[in-house]
Amino acid sequence: MTATLTEVSNLRIRPIRAFSDNYIWMIDDGKHAVVVDPGDAMPVFDALESENLSLAAILLTHHHHDHVGGVLELLQDHKATVYGPGMENLPACDVALSEGDMVTIGAPTITLQVLDVPGHTAGHIAYTGQVGGEPVLFCGDTLFVGGCGRLFEGTPEQMLQSLDKFAALPENTKVYCAHEYTLSNLRWARTVEPDNSELAKFEAKCMQMRTQDQPTVPSSIAIEKNCNPFMRARQPSVTQAANQWANKTLAHPVEVFAALRAWKNDFK
Numbered sequence: 001m002t003a004t005l006t007e008v009s010n011l012r013i014r015p016i017r018a019f020s021d022n023y024i025w026m027i028d029d030g031k032h033a034v035v036v037d038p039g040d041a042m043p044v045f046d047a048l049e050s051e052n053l054s055l056a057a058i059l060l061t062h063h064h065h066d067h068v069g070g071v072l073e074l075l076q077d078h079k080a081t082v083y084g085p086g087m088e089n090l091p092a093c094d095v096a097l098s099e100g101d102m103v104t105i106g107a108p109t110i111t112l113q114v115l116d117v118p119g120h121t122a123g124h125i126a127y128t129g130q131v132g133g134e135p136v137l138f139c140g141d142t143l144f145v146g147g148c149g150r151l152f153e154g155t156p157e158q159m160l161q162s163l164d165k166f167a168a169l170p171e172n173t174k175v176y177c178a179h180e181y182t183l184s185n186l187r188w189a190r191t192v193e194p195d196n197s198e199l200a201k202f203e204a205k206c207m208q209m210r211t212q213d214q215p216t217v218p219s220s221i222a223i224e225k226n227c228n229p230f231m232r233a234r235q236p237s238v239t240q241a242a243n244q245w246a247n248k249t250l251a252h253p254v255e256v257f258a259a260l261r262a263w264k265n266d267f268k
Helices: 041-051 071-077 156-167 182-192 197-211 221-227 236-246 253-266
Strands: 006-008 011-018 022-028 032-036 054-059 081-085 095-097 102-105 110-116 125-131 134-140 174-177
Touching (some): 011 041, 022 174, 041 071, 156 253, 182 197
Parallel strands (some): 032 054, 054 081, 081 095
Antiparallel strands (some): 006 011, 011 022, 022 032, 102 110, 110 125, 125 134
């Protein structure tokens, strides 16, 4: 458990570190907790015990093991309600969700709306809304700080549409993604847009945070729109860079996005 947390009203959102670079997000009110994508049960058990919290609910974004692997073990000790994507095969799911559904939890007091965001997986969902009056997005592996998820089951068109849904959210929405991939993502982003001054400043800030072992997550929708090439596929500077990398003219934003994803896949 890291000491870094966000306090809003009587609610806290904090990362629980798992594996080499995963973040399991915990929301609590001092008595009750919700966790997002618990790929590993043990650090969640430790966090609950250290704060004397009861687990009320589990929110899942997609089926990959590093996001769901701890669910059944947690349910052995906690009577938590499991929410997850209705289109995916999950180890447990009490409430199957799709776009437009609402998740309302009484304690801690949380109301979130569900978005369908296919691309990384076919049935990936995200949760957005208010936590203690603060706009938030729990996006799993669809969006990362400076990057996006690989297209294991979806298409470039689907992923671009999913990111467009995020881009339409309020710019002060905090983006709680599930991995600490930021520095490698931003190193690639600087290759795409070497003259992006906002990106340069943000990269320097993130490098300083990582030297202090601080998470670079959450970012915000505003940061991603200013710094993340995948969120900027329609910007002339990004389009030009993608054209040069592909060595051809890319006529449509989906083609630009596909080239960016292929570029990032091969980036060292």
